[in-house]
Amino acid sequence: MKKLAGKKVALLGSRKIEDISKLVENQGGAAVSRPAQGTLLLKDEKLQDHVEMLTECSFDWIIFTTGIGVETIYQTALEMNRSDALISSLQKANIAVRGYKTANMLKKLNIIPAVRDDDGSMAGLLRELSAYSLKGMKVALQLHGDPAPLLKQWLEDNQAVYEEILPYTHIPPEEKVMSLLLSEILDGKLDSVFFTSTPQVRNLFSFARQKNTEEQLKTCFSEKTVALSVGKVTAQALYEEGIIRVIFPEVERIGSAVIELARYYTEEDI
The missing domain is CATH 3.40.50.10090 (Rossmann fold)
Structure with a gap:
């Protein structure tokens, strides 16, 4: 069985979504696009x-x-x-x-x-x-x-x-996208959320604070949903928001992050 079999991963970036989705699918997982980057x-x-x-x-x-x-x-x-x-x-x-x-x-x-x-x-x-x-x-x-x-x-x-x-x-990402993403996390519908930049972290937690669900969001990341980061810089932004369990590769690469997530699930036997 592939290492991400049965796992649903939300992709928060807005670039190369098809390529990243393919990486997740190659490990047996299902990827959904939830762009939280915002625009310039x-x-x-x-x-x-x-x-x-x-x-x-x-x-x-x-x-x-x-x-x-x-x-x-x-x-x-x-x-x-x-x-x-x-x-x-x-x-x-x-x-x-x-x-x-x-x-x-x-x-x-x-x-x-x-x-x-x-x-x-x-x-x-x-x-x-x-x-x-x-x-x-x-x-x-x-x-x-x-x-x-x-x-x-x-x-x-x-x-x-x-x-x-x-x-x-x-400008911030679309409210309907953020609302869907937040509700999916809070309802336990996502196994992992893949952060590829620090603005995505800030945008999600800022939106959660607006909706008075910040503590619930933190609980979800500690108990069920796995925070996946592309590298240590974005991981640091998650730590600053109070997220303790963050998975990320030593070398900042998208493919390496997906492999690291697969390894995590294998080691944890989840």
Whole structure:
């Protein structure tokens, strides 16, 4: 018998759904699409102002958290004919980075960060940043889809003054989809929920709080429904929401996550 036989897995992403469904089906499971990602809107109207601030060295520290965020800021600078000035400014700045995609994008621009996370997560970034004093310093905090509550709290606790830079703004996923997903979890109709990004985590728990079912949701994830994460960064977002049982692969890959879920069910003999 295949390892996911009889298991129903909700896919919360909005990309490559057919491919991921096939991976689940190859293990004997059934996949259903419940897109909880939300969608991107146009670039934030303040972005040009923020690019100008970055080129004028208005910040003591700059924290980049996503590769697409760096790319969008750079493309905006190109449109403003300020790309050379931006790169020159960033090369002189104190820069902290979360994620290999972010670091790779900066590397393409010949920018070397002063601080790099140790494991791809916000918690890993904070561990490395803790060696520095940011008291009274002005910090540019680039975010993308994830409010990063731990990072913002750390900056506040360390008496830093931060400005959020949002290369894109988001709109939440469809309410009818979220309502269906939440009811399926609460009613025990899903064996696993596959999270492939941190916004999916935030969106689900934010919706549950709106419906006053957050504690019920946590109970479901601890007693029946298995939270599956594509990697440790998204897993960290689940931990921050109070979910203790999270399955994820060592290397962040969708196929590896599905195999890890199959292995979990085999070992647990569920």
